[in-house]
Every structure is written in C-alpha cells, then in structure tokens.
Amino acid sequence: MAVNLNRVPVIREVACPRPTRVVSDASSLAGALRHVKGGDVIALEDGAYAGRFVATASGSPGSPIYLCGSPRAVLAGDGPRSGYVFHLDGGDHWRLVGFTIRNGQKGLVADSTVGSVFQGLTVEQIGDEAIHLRTHSTDNLVLANTVRHTGLRREKFGEGIYVGSAVSNWCRYTRCKPDRSDRNVIARNTVSFTTAEALDIKEGSSGGYVLDNTFDGSALRGADSWVDVKGNGWLVQGNRGTNSPGDGFQTHDVAKGWGQGNVFRRNVAEVHGPGHGFALRPVNDNVVMCDNVARGAARGLSNAQCVKPH
Structure with missing residues (x-):
C-alpha cells in the first residue's frame, strides 16, 4: 500500500475524566x-x-x-x-x-x-x-x-x-x-536501554505511523538497529535515534509480499556505529527521503539513493 504523505494524523493527548471508581490495592x-x-x-x-x-x-x-x-x-x-x-x-x-x-x-x-x-x-x-x-x-x-x-x-x-x-x-x-x-x-515515545529493537514492526502489519519518537540504542545486544519495519506502507517521520551497534533504521522482507512501500522522512540518525542511517534490505519500493540526516554512520545515509521531497 502507498503512503499518503499529506495525511499524517493529528495527535491529541487524552485527559482522564473524574473517576467513577478509585482503587488502592491489587x-x-x-x-x-x-x-x-x-x-x-x-x-x-x-x-x-x-x-x-x-x-x-x-x-x-x-x-x-x-x-x-x-x-x-x-x-x-x-x-x-x-x-x-x-x-x-x-x-x-x-x-x-x-x-x-x-x-x-x-x-x-x-x-x-x-x-x-x-x-x-x-x-x-x-x-x-x-x-x-x-x-x-x-x-x-x-x-x-x-x-x-x-x-x-x-x-x-x-x-x-x-x-x-x-x-x-x-x-x-x-x-x-x-x-x-x-x-x-x-x-x-522515549525508548532506551532495550536489548532488542526500540520498535519492531512485524510482517503482516500495514498503514501505521511512527512519529517523533526518541530512541537510544546504547544497550542493544540482540538487534542491530533501533527500528525494524517488516510491514507495508508505514510512514516513519520525525524520529531521533542515538547509538547503534549496526544501522539506525532498517526494513526487511522476511515474508513474501511484506517489507514494502515504507517511507522514511525527516528523521535524525546519530548512529555512531558501522552501518547506515537507513538500511533497506532489500530496497524493494521503500523510500528514504533526502531530508533525513545520518551522523556517525560509517556507511553513510542509506544503501538506497535518497528521494528529494516535492
């Protein structure tokens, strides 16, 4: 499925109303x-x-x-x-x-x-x-x-x-x-001291949004990126990550027909590691926009050519 870059959801926090029941123990x-x-x-x-x-x-x-x-x-x-x-x-x-x-x-x-x-x-x-x-x-x-x-x-x-x-x-x-x-x-969300990915999006899942999160991969031992998108049609936008033993953001197609049509834009990847800021494996029709930033990524911004925003 294609990502509509003009339809990013407006997010509003919820407020808790006056309680109907108060509890104090398990x-x-x-x-x-x-x-x-x-x-x-x-x-x-x-x-x-x-x-x-x-x-x-x-x-x-x-x-x-x-x-x-x-x-x-x-x-x-x-x-x-x-x-x-x-x-x-x-x-x-x-x-x-x-x-x-x-x-x-x-x-x-x-x-x-x-x-x-x-x-x-x-x-x-x-x-x-x-x-x-x-x-x-x-x-x-x-x-x-x-x-x-x-x-x-x-x-x-x-x-x-x-x-x-x-x-x-x-x-x-x-x-x-x-x-x-x-x-x-x-x-x-603020995610830190996780031993595997800060965010893992599995095959089978489509049409979601990853917006304005902060990831710290200092404790990563069981994975090599903050974010792994194996689903389809996700928009990953405005996130900031620091410290990874591999790449910053990844895609994978571990099941046929999945790991496709995902878009990365306006993210900042402070990798300080040996990989890419954005590693698409394989590229398929996933897109890394040129308004993403990668710093301290030994292999550069991405293994795919970035796409300039309209």
Missing part, C-alpha cells in the same frame, strides 16, 4: 477490571499493585474505558521470567494513562484491541518486550510513553514496542493468516 483493581463497562473511569491511588492484571471488557468510541494513575501507581509483576503484567485481552476502546508497569516477562500486551490509547505510561524492568500490540490490534495510539530496561530474560526478545506477530507465530495467534495489526500510531 484486589480492588482486579475486581474493578472484572466488572468494568463502557464509560467507567478507574483511578489508581499511588502505591504498589502486585500481580498480573487482565481486562476483557470493551468500551465504545463514545464511551471508552479509562484506567488512570500517576507514575507512583506501580503495577508490578512476578519477575522478568513470569507472565504479562497487564493484558488487554480482546477489549476495545480503552485509555490506559499515566501509571507504571514493571517487573514482568512482558509489560503491556494488547490482543485484538481496537481504538485504544496507551499514553504516558512508564514500562520498565521487563524480561522480554515492554509494549506489544498483537492479534489484529488496529487503530490504536501508543503515545508519550517511557520504555526502558527490557530484555532481562533474553536479550533477543527485549524489544521496546512491538507491533504484530512474526510469521512463525501466525498459526498461534491468527489462524495461520497475517497478523493485521494495522493503522497503529506510535508517537512521541
């Missing part, structure tokens, strides 16, 4: 999640919430469900080898805002969610990936989160933000069909 939070309905607003008091939390209810576009707290409200799992700290399992139109998720094998996993917003969260001290949109999760916004210290279980799986599923997992999650986690927006 038991009351788990109960609130079991009985929540569209339009409800759960507020987390500051403190520790130990356990694994699951939400399955759905809101609607006009009546989303809110779960809000400050960074001092901490959902803490059982350690980097055990479970998901927060699992949004099939629920649509959620607003998760402001709190901390810590100390699980995975931090926040969203399966089959539509129209949800994950904003201002701190996700840290995670065994594998911190935030994962999976199983046809579409039209969601991942906005202004702080993600750090992943890969404590296995460096290879320590992605910061992960969209979709690898082709090897399609039969597990999406009945052997591509995981169409489409049209998601990843914007204004």
